[in-house]
Amino acid sequence: MKDILIITSYFPPETGAASNRIFHLATGLEKQNFKVSVLTPLPNYPKGRIFEAYRGTFKQTSIENTITIHRLWLYASNSKNKLLRLFAMISYSISLVWFFIWNKIPNTVIVQSPPLLVAFTCMLCLQRKKRKLILNVSDLWPIAGLELGAFKKDFSYKLLENIERYNYKKADLVLGQSNEILTHVKSLFPEKETFLYRNYPDFELPKLEEQFDSGEKITMVYAGLLGIAQGIYRLCKSLDYTNVVFHIYGAGAEQEKIVQFISKNPDLPIIYHGEVSRDTLHEVLLNYDITIIPLLNRIYGSVPSKIFEYARLGLPMLYFGGGEGEDIIRNHQLGWISKSGNYSRLNATINNLSKDELGLKKRLAIQQVAKKYFDFNCQLLKLTTRL
Structure with missing residues (x-):
């Protein structure tokens, strides 16, 4: 049985695409007869506070589903203050170095990036002749930060570019969730040796049944992070509600603004449901006609993992984010595309939709695409041959 260590900044009980991706990778490798351990901070995302059950300790080790999980201390923060967020990453990096000094590290290590600084700490401290370092890149930083307006092309940006290059250089294998990342x-x-590793989910295909909704309007749902990059607050303000009722699930930086907007506009058909568990979400999503996957700006290298999760649920999609995600939606006929940032075109697309074309036939076709092309276990088997 081969030992493998996964180092990540996100892991359950935290929610979101990043923690789900690493959780599925860890459990999948365990099923393939790897002895898996995970190194991660004490749970704190997305609220920026250590979860109550984990407070008062600097380290916690547990065995969950035969996977050994080491949770390390960090200064938790989701502050908009860049210095505080930097300190949070540095604190986790310090905890990692301390762990490296006092613990035996396996010869195969998968490191999640971003955050760049955390990945840099791992690549710098763990490089050994006999050790294979695998860098799992889910987003291209600092490029993505520049496109989101978080960075300017100054000295600090140049420093991050140098860290990014160092991480790639020291990696024996780079996993990328998009072709743009690998390019x-x-x-x-x-x-450099690379491998396309998409964020495919691993759950049973739900049984789909015909929906009997007597409402005339289309029910559209968004579920996920209510962050600045997703632009849900602006979406609420920009939608034409003639043909749609908009349902929202999730939490994040824009949550309060969205709740206030709904409160001030009670006549608009917007319903905010708060945050629910992933299992509950999978159940409720089956009740909606279509889901929207928005990005405020097109981010190079980014492919929302929601595409693959919703495909497995058989849920038609309206993609409003640009980039490689558009190609996946179009090539596999998973739904409709509207140019990122063009709200008038988005509204025209929504107004032209009908419940008939979002019915069971379409849902079953989408689910079959997921079964054939987005299979987690097939992808994992190909990856294990490279480890």
Whole structure:
């Protein structure tokens, strides 16, 4: 049985795409006869506070589903203050170094990036001749930060670019969740070994049944992080509600603004349901006609993992984010595309939708695409041959 360590900044009981992705990777490798351990901070995302059950300790080790999980201290923060967020990453990096000093590290290590600084700490401290370092890149930083307006092209940006290049250089294998990520890595290091590792979910296909909704309007749902990048607050203000009722699930930085907007506009058909568990969400999503996957701005290298999760649920999608995600929606006929940032075009697309074209036939076709092309276990088996 081969030992493998996964180092990540996000892991359950935290919610979100990042923690789900690493959880599925860990449990999948365990089923493939790897002895898996996970190194992660004490749970704190997305609220920026250590979860109550984990407070008062600097380290907690547990065995969950035969996986050993080491949770390390960090200064938790989701503050908009860049210095506080930087200190949070540095604090976790310090905890990692301390762990590396006092513990035996396996010869195969998967490191999640971003955060860049955490990945840099791992690549710097863990490089050994006999050790294989695998960098799992889910987003291209600092490029994504520049496109989101979080960075400017100054000295600090140049420093982050150098850290990014160092991480790629020291990695024996780079996993990327999009072809754009792998193209970027290859542009810097043409000989680097890479592997396309999409964020496919791993759950049973639900049984789909015909919906009997007597309402005339289409029910559209958004579920996920209510952050600045997703632009749900602006979406609430920009939608034409003639043909749609908008349901929202999730939490994040824009949550309060969205709740206040709904309160001040009670005549608009917007319903905020708060945050629910992933299992509950899978059940309730089956009741809606279509889901929307928005990004306020097109982010190079980003492919929302919701695409693959919703496909498995057989849920038609309206994609409003640009980039590689558009190609996946279009090539596999998973739904409709509207150009990122063009709200008038988005409203025209919604107003042209009908309940008939969102029915059981469409849902079953989408689910079959997921079964054939987005299979977690097939992808994992191909990855294990590279570990």
